Amino acid sequence: xxxxxxxxxxxxxxxxxxxxxxxxxxxxxxxxxxxxxxxxxxxxxxxxxxxxxxxxxxxxxxxxxxxxxxxxxxxxxxxxxxxxxxxxxxxxxxxxxxxxxxxxxxxxxxxxxxxxxxxxxxxxxxxxxxxxxxxxxxxxxxxxxxxxxxxxxxxxxxxxxxxxxxxxxxxxxxxxxxxxxxxxxxxxxxxxxxxxxxxxxxxxxxxxxxxxx
Amino acid sequence: xxxxxxxxxxxxxxxxxxxxxxxxxxxxxxxxxxxxxxxxxxxxxxxxxxxxxxxxxxxxxxxxxxxxxxxxxxxxxxxxxxxxxxxxxxxxxxxxxxxxxxxxxxxxxxxxxxxxxxxxxxxxxxxxxxxxxxxxxxxxxxxxxxxxxxxxxxxxxxxxxxxxxxxxxxxxxxxxxxxxxxxxxxxxxxxxxxxxxxxxxxxxxxxxxxxxxxxxxxxxxxxxxxxxxxxxxxxxxxxxxxxxxxxxxxxxxxxxxxxxxxxxxxxxxxxxxxxxxxxxxxxxxxxxxxxxxxxxxxxxxx
Numbered sequence: 001x002x003x004x005x006x007x008x009x010x011x012x013x014x015x016x017x018x019x020x021x022x023x024x025x026x027x028x029x030x031x032x033x034x035x036x037x038x039x040x041x042x043x044x045x046x047x048x049x050x051x052x053x054x055x056x057x058x059x060x061x062x063x064x065x066x067x068x069x070x071x072x073x074x075x076x077x078x079x080x081x082x083x084x085x086x087x088x089x090x091x092x093x094x095x096x097x098x099x100x101x102x103x104x105x106x107x108x109x110x111x112x113x114x115x116x117x118x119x120x121x122x123x124x125x126x127x128x129x130x131x132x133x134x135x136x137x138x139x140x141x142x143x144x145x146x147x148x149x150x151x152x153x154x155x156x157x158x159x160x161x162x163x164x165x166x167x168x169x170x171x172x173x174x175x176x177x178x179x180x181x182x183x184x185x186x187x188x189x190x191x192x193x194x195x196x197x198x199x200x201x202x203x204x205x206x207x208x209x210x211x212x213x
Numbered sequence: 214x215x216x217x218x219x220x221x222x223x224x225x226x227x228x229x230x231x232x233x234x235x236x237x238x239x240x241x242x243x244x245x246x247x248x249x250x251x252x253x254x255x256x257x258x259x260x261x262x263x264x265x266x267x268x269x270x271x272x273x274x275x276x277x278x279x280x281x282x283x284x285x286x287x288x289x290x291x292x293x294x295x296x297x298x299x300x301x302x303x304x305x306x307x308x309x310x311x312x313x314x315x316x317x318x319x320x321x322x323x324x325x326x327x328x329x330x331x332x333x334x335x336x337x338x339x340x341x342x343x344x345x346x347x348x349x350x351x352x353x354x355x356x357x358x359x360x361x362x363x364x365x366x367x368x369x370x371x372x373x374x375x376x377x378x379x380x381x382x383x384x385x386x387x388x389x390x391x392x393x394x395x396x397x398x399x400x401x402x403x404x405x406x407x408x409x410x411x412x413x414x415x416x417x418x419x420x421x422x423x424x425x426x427x428x429x430x431x432x433x434x435x436x437x438x439x440x441x442x443x444x445x446x447x448x449x450x451x452x453x454x455x456x457x458x459x460x461x462x463x464x465x466x467x468x469x470x471x472x473x474x475x476x477x478x479x480x481x482x483x484x485x486x487x488x489x490x491x492x493x494x495x496x497x498x499x500x501x502x503x504x505x506x507x508x509x510x511x512x513x514x515x
Binding site for chain 2: 003006007010013014017021091092098102103106
């Protein structure tokens with residue numbers, strides 16, 4: 001069962017790289033939705049079945065796979081943008097950086113003092129790689145929506161790390177995190193709409209100066 | 214001994230058929246009858262009977278180009294095991310030799326194109342060399358992964374080492390490798406997402422533009438060399454992707470030929486359903502292939 005979980009984690013890391021390489025926003029939203037669904041399936045593979053677990057899985061799949069992508073997709077639709085133009089660092093360099101970060105997270109995970117039952121699994125490197133990919137998307141893209149997606153990817157990375165502890169993590173904490181995320185995305189969607197209405201662009205690099213030039 | 218003879222016969226006879234199957238598949242997708250599967254054989258015979266015209270500005274390099282290219286690719290074909298049988302030539306480290314034979318073939322195609330003094334062909338040569346810079350690391354990472362898996366440095370060993378058991382044990386990294394090698398296969402053979410083999414007058418083309426000045430038997434050698442290259446890299450792919458062995462020698466050869474024809478159909482399908490990508494996106498896809506195979510290596514080393 002655990003080898004199958006490992007294959008899914010490999011898929012999660014591949015989706016990270018896909019998101020770094022693509023310029024189409026709708027495509028990255030779909031990719032992050034697929035990543036969310038895979039993350040929702042993972043707890044069922046690593047822990048014995050229980051009602052608590054089933055509830056977490058359903059909520060995670062619905063929120064990460066359907067609700068949040070719907071909100072971001074709606075914001076994209078309203079702001080009328082299709083693709084990220086001219087990121088701060090180009091696509092090929094970010095792709096290479098993402099690969100380097102993935103390799104580094106593998107190296108780093110080797111050094112961590114983990115519980116013996118977690119050492120053989122890919123959870124720790126996958127979570128670090130996803131976290132770093134999220135950072136990379138947040139820092140290199142201009143559009144506010146891409147940055148929201150980067151934030152989501154980061155959260156996915158934290159979620160993978162949390163999977164190691166699902167048994168110890170009460171459902172309330174899990175639900176609270178998901179609710180925070182949902183509200184965060186909701187607020188960001190509204191903010192993005194406001195920015196695009198006021199300034200006819202959601203390029204965040206133009207929001208640095210306080211005054212008109 | 215019989216295996217060696219069959220190997221040589223397969224390398225010499227089968228390659229143009231693969232091209233024919235690809236064209237036939239594309240025709241079937243477009244709803245046309247299409248050229249017969251053996252069209253390339255007719256073309257080759259026709260070109261061999263024709264005379265050759267050499268431009269006055271060219272030197273011996275231009276004449277040597279097609280010969281060296283074909284020779285390098287044919288030698289490379291002797292290094293790859295076909296149908297789970299060991300290759301006729303094999304020595305430790307021959308995987309590096311293999312990659313650089315392909316590199317030599319590419320170098321002579323490019324330098325023959327530059328020798329014509331045509332800026333158009335020079336552009337094609339520059340593109341070809343640039344993109345192969347991106348494709349080569351991907352191939353090397355794939356070979357390193359396989360070499361590590363089989364603890365060997367000969368192509369025959371590392372490719373015949375892949376069995377269904379290996380797939381079960383290291384499924385994820387094998388899948389990544391297959392994906393990476395398929396992308397390299399398409400890129401190295403100038404198939405559609407990278408280059409359109411049918412265009413002859415487009416500014417976007419890469420490989421075709423370099424061979425515009427060749428004619429007659431020299432052009433036949435280029436066409437045949439391209440078919441053999443597709444066969445060689447296809448055999449590499451088939452060895453990794455369909456690692457089934459029955460133990461019966463003749464049956465294995467049958468399976469191998471069937472798998473190669475299946476691969477040709479798959480390439481035809483890819484070419485029918487995809488458009489050629491923009492030229493600025495090509496390095497991105499090739500870097501993607503490199504990352505796939507590097508990632509496979511990472512999973513394997515762990």
